[in-house]
Amino acid sequence: MKFIIDHTDFIGNSKRLTYDAEEFSFETEPSIQEINLDIVINRLNLSAVDDDNKIVQLWGFCGYKEWQKSNYEPPQYNTGILKVADNLEEGFSYRISKDDLPMFINVQSGWLCIGNPVKKGNAVEFINNCVVVIDDDKEFISLWLKPETLPNI
Secondary structure, three states: OEEEEEOOOOOHHHOEEEEEOOOOEEEEEOOOOOOOEEEEEOOEEEEEEOOOOEEEEEEEEOOHHHOEEOOOOOOOOEEOEEEEOOOOOOOOEEEOOOOOOOEEEEOOOOEEEEEOOOOOOEEEEEEOOEEEEEOOOOEEEEEEEOOOOOOOO
């Protein structure tokens, strides 16, 4: 699956990323009900809208008991828009990987990494405190999330 980063705009500054420890889930608020499709990373959904399939929200299950403590930090990033480059049929969910990706939490900084925390690439903050890293082939490397609060780990 391929992605495009567009640094000419940033639409995610009005969103809040929250984590509900009782439900083991992330959500961005406010949420959007009408979407084209979802990109799934482990059990998290990144929802795409409009003709260009830009990612505008993140939601879904992410059990914190699976998180591994680490000292990883997100790479340098700029704000922008993350778009799905593939021509995917609307109304479906598409997984990034058939296997679950590892999850690493830095309890000091509050950043959670899903995927490869050390591989370098192009990074964009597409929603407040939501950063994705893609490689030169426009393939997914990692998703970095920093919710407003973390559960006790």
